[in-house]
Amino acid sequence: MSKTLFDKIYDSHVVNSTEGVDVLYIDQHFIHEVTSPQAFDGLARRGIDVFRPTKTLATPDHNVPTINQHLPIDEPLSRAQVEKLYANCQEYGVPIYKLGDDRHGIVHIVGPENGITKPGMTIVCGDSHTSTHGAFGSIAFGIGTSQVEQVLGTQCLIMNRPKTMRITVDGKLSKGVYSKDIILYIISKLTAAGGTGYFVEYAGSAIRGLSMEARMTICNMSIEMGARGGMIAPDETTYEYLKGRTFAPQGEEWDRAMSYWKTLHSDVGASFEREESFDAAEITPMVTYGTNPGMGIGVQDSIPSTNGVATVEKSLRYMDLQEGESLHGKEIQNVFIGSCTNGRIEDLRLVADYVKGKQKAPHVKVMVIPGSKQVERQAIDEGLDKIFATAGFQLREPGCSACLGMNEDKVPRGEYCISTSNRNFEGRQGPGARTILASPMMAAAAAIAGKVVDVRELL
Amino acid sequence: MEKFTTVTSTAVPLPIEEVDTDQIIPARFLKALTREGFGDNLFRDWRYDAQDQPITDFVLNNPTYSGSILVAGNNFGCGSSREHAAWAIGDYGFRVVVSSFFADIFKGNALNNGILPVQVTPDELVSIFAAIERDASTAFTIDLEQQTFVIEATGAEFSFEIGSYKKMCLINGYDDIDFLLSNRAKIEAFETTQVRF
Numbered sequence: 001m002s003k004t005l006f007d008k009i010y011d012s013h014v015v016n017s018t019e020g021v022d023v024l025y026i027d028q029h030f031i032h033e034v035t036s037p038q039a040f041d042g043l044a045r046r047g048i049d050v051f052r053p054t055k056t057l058a059t060p061d062h063n064v065p066t067i068n069q070h071l072p073i074d075e076p077l078s079r080a081q082v083e084k085l086y087a088n089c090q091e092y093g094v095p096i097y098k099l100g101d102d103r104h105g106i107v108h109i110v111g112p113e114n115g116i117t118k119p120g121m122t123i124v125c126g127d128s129h130t131s132t133h134g135a136f137g138s139i140a141f142g143i144g145t146s147q148v149e150q151v152l153g154t155q156c157l158i159m160n161r162p163k164t165m166r167i168t169v170d171g172k173l174s175k176g177v178y179s180k181d182i183i184l185y186i187i188s189k190l191t192a193a194g195g196t197g198y199f200v201e202y203a204g205s206a207i208r209g210l211s212m213e214a215r216m217t218i219c220n221m222s223i224e225m226g227a228r229g230g231m232i233a234p235d236e237t238t239y240e241y242l243k244g245r246t247f248a249p250q251g252e253e254w255d256r257a258m259s260y261w262k263t264l265h266s267d268v269g270a271s272f273e274r275e276e277s278f279d280a281a282e283i284t285p286m287v288t289y290g291t292n293p294g295m296g297i298g299v300q301d302s303i304p305s306t307n308g309v310a311t312v313e314k315s316l317r318y319m320d321l322q323e324g325e326s327l328h329g330k331e332i333q334n335v336f337i338g339s340c341t342n343g344r345i346e347d348l349r350l351v352a353d354y355v356k357g358k359q360k361a362p363h364v365k366v367m368v369i370p371g372s373k374q375v376e377r378q379a380i381d382e383g384l385d386k387i388f389a390t391a392g393f394q395l396r397e398p399g400c401s402a403c404l405g406m407n408e409d410k411v412p413r414g415e416y417c418i419s420t421s422n423r424n425f426e427g428r429q430g431p432g433a434r435t436i437l438a439s440p441m442m443a444a445a446a447a448i449a450g451k452v453v454d455v456r457e458l459l
Numbered sequence: 460m461e462k463f464t465t466v467t468s469t470a471v472p473l474p475i476e477e478v479d480t481d482q483i484i485p486a487r488f489l490k491a492l493t494r495e496g497f498g499d500n501l502f503r504d505w506r507y508d509a510q511d512q513p514i515t516d517f518v519l520n521n522p523t524y525s526g527s528i529l530v531a532g533n534n535f536g537c538g539s540s541r542e543h544a545a546w547a548i549g550d551y552g553f554r555v556v557v558s559s560f561f562a563d564i565f566k567g568n569a570l571n572n573g574i575l576p577v578q579v580t581p582d583e584l585v586s587i588f589a590a591i592e593r594d595a596s597t598a599f600t601i602d603l604e605q606q607t608f609v610i611e612a613t614g615a616e617f618s619f620e621i622g623s624y625k626k627m628c629l630i631n632g633y634d635d636i637d638f639l640l641s642n643r644a645k646i647e648a649f650e651t652t653q654v655r656f
C-alpha cells in the first residue's frame with residue numbers, strides 16, 4: 001500500500017495502540033530551562049527516574065543573556081531556572097550543552113548542526129518550533145511540560161494520529177525572495193489556524209531547490225498556521241549536510257543509514273487528507289502587518305480591509321497601522337536578526353554580504369544574535385563580525401533573545417521592529433512592541449534604509 | 460489530577476479571536492520553577508497597564524463576571540507550546556474553556572491539567588455570548604459523561620466531542636504518565652526491535 005512519509009515514520013514508532021490512542025516511541029528529546037523544571041519536579045514527586053537519559057539533550061536558551069555569558073547571570077529568576085536545569089541534568093545524567101560550551105545554542109539550531117537530528121526520527125521538545133527538525137525528514141513537534149515529563153519518564157508519548165496535508169510549491173523563486181517569504185506567504189494564504197490538526201509535508205521543485213538551512217526556516221514556521229509539524233523528505237541536500245557531523249553515522253553505518261533514509265519519501269499514489277499547492281513565481285518579499293503570522297502581505301501590497309472584524313481592528317490599533325496602507329517606506333526603529341527561524345550561518349552570511357561597506361541608519365538599533373556558538377564562531381572566522389561592527393550592527397552571543405523577550409533584549413513599547421523571528425503576537429518582543437516579520441534580507445535592507453524597503457529594488 | 464464530572468457555573472466572556480499563549484501568559488512571567496501561581500499573571504497585559512494598575516474595562520477586572528467557565532473567541536490558545544498557559548487558566552480558577560476552535564497543543568495541555576476544552580459551533584458560541592450579555596448571572600452546566608453543555612436560562616443544550624481515552628482520564632483523574640508507566644514492559648520490548656541511526 002502507498003504510504004506517506006509521515007505514515008512510514010509514525011507507524012514504525014508505534015509501541016502499542018489501545019483505547020483509541022497510540023503510544024509513540026520518541027528517538028530524541030530536547031529540553032531547555034523554561035519548560036522542563038516542572039517536569040523533573042513531577043518525576044521526583046512520583047519517585048521515578050529518567051528512563052533513557054542519553055536520549056535527551058539539554059541546552060539553556062530561552063532566558064539567557066546575550067552578552068557576558070561567561071559571567072553568572074544577573075537576573076535572579078533566569079539564573080535560578082538555568083541553575084535548576086544544570087542541577088536536574090546532573091542528578092538524572094542527562095547530557096547538557098551549558099552556557100559557554102562551544103556546542104551551546106538555541107535548541108533547534110544545536111540539534112541539526114551536531115548531526116543529532118536525522119531522517120526517520122521522532123523528535124520532541126517543550127517548544128512549539130521543534131517542527132524545525134522536520135526539515136530532515138523526521139517527525140518533530142512541540143509538546144507541553146506534562147508531556148516532557150512523560151518522555152523523561154517513559155521515552156514515549158500518547159498520541160492521536162494527526163491528519164496529513166501536503167503543501168506543494170513549484171516553480172522558480174524571484175530574485176530577493178527567500179524561504180522565509182515562502183512560508184509567510186503560505187501562512188497568509190492558509191491563515192494562522194488553517195493547518196490545525198494536520199502534519200504537513202512540503203514538496204515541489206521550489207522546496208527541493210532549497211538548502212537545509214532554508215528548509216529549516218520553512219518547517220520551523222509550520223506551527224504558525226496551527227499545524228503540529230512540518231517535514232520535507234530527505235534527499236542529496238540532506239545527506240550532504242549531515243555527512244561528517246558529530247553525531248552522523250560513519251563508515252558502514254552511514255551506508256546502512258543511507259539505504260534506510262532512501263526509503264523515506266511519500267510513495268506515488270499515497271493519499272493525504274488535504275493537498276494545497278502554490279506557485280513560487282507569485283511570491284514577493286513578505287512583511288506582516290498584524291499580530292499573528294497569518295497577517296502577511298507582499299511588501300508592495302496594501303493592508304487589506306478589516307471588514308469590520310473587531311479582532312483585526314484591534315490588531316491594527318496595536319500596530320498603529322491603517323487598512324489600505326502599505327508598509328513600504330514605513331520607518332522602523334529596531335532590527336532583530338536571529339532566532340531558530342533565521343539565526344543560522346547562511347542567514348548571517350546573506351545579511352553580511354548585503355551590508356558590507358554600508359552603515360545602518362542612525363536612528364535604528366540592530367541586534368544580530370547567532371543561533372549557536374558554532375554559528376558565532378563561524379561568523380567570526382569568516383570576518384562577518386567586522387562587517388557587522390562597521391555597519392553598526394551589534395553581534396551578540398547566542399540565545400532566543402528578542403524573539404520572545406524573556407531576557408533583557410526587548411523592543412521598547414510602541415516601537416517597530418523588523419524581525420527575522422517567527423511570531424508577531426502582541427507583546428512578544430516586549431510589552432507594547434510592534435513586530436514586523438520578514439526575511440533576513442528584508443531586515444538587513446531595512447536596517448540600512450531605516451525603513452521598510454523592497455529588496456528587489458536593491459539587488 | 461482532580462476528577463472531572465460536571466460543572467455548573469456562571470461564565471466569563473472573552474469575545475476575542477486568536478487569543479495566543481503570549482496573551483494568556485506573557486513570556487516574561489515564565490521564569491517560575493513550579494506550576495503554581497501563574498493565575499496572577501493570566502492575561503497580564505490586557506489586565507494591567509504599564510504601571511501595573513488594573514485596566515478596568517478588561518473582563519477579569521469587571522466584578523459583573525465571574526465563574527469557573529471561560530468563553531472565548533475562535534482559535535483559542537494558538538502560539539507556543541507553553542503549558543504555563545493552561546496552568547495560568549487553571550490556577551485562576553477556570554475548569555472549562557469554551558470556544559469554537561482550539562489550537563492543538565493548548566487543547567492537549569489543558570486536558571493534561573484537568574481543564575476541559577469544550578468546542579462548540581460558531582453559532583452556538585454566539586448564543587452563549589448572547590446569553591451572558593443578557594444576564595451575567597446565567598448559569599451553564601457541563602456534563603462530561605453526557606458530553607453536553609446546557610444554558611440553564613434557556614434550556615438550550617449543545618453536545619461536544621472528546622476522545623474516549625481523554626474522557627476516561629478526566630473522569631477518573633488519571634494522567635498520561637500513569638498510563639504510559641503501565642506500558643513499560645511493552646516499551647522495553649519495542650526498544651529491542653529497533654535499529655536507529
Ligand code: SF4
Nearest residue numbers: 129339340400403404
Ligand atoms: S528562538 Fe524564539 S521561537 Fe525559537 S526556540 Fe527560541 S523563543 Fe522559541
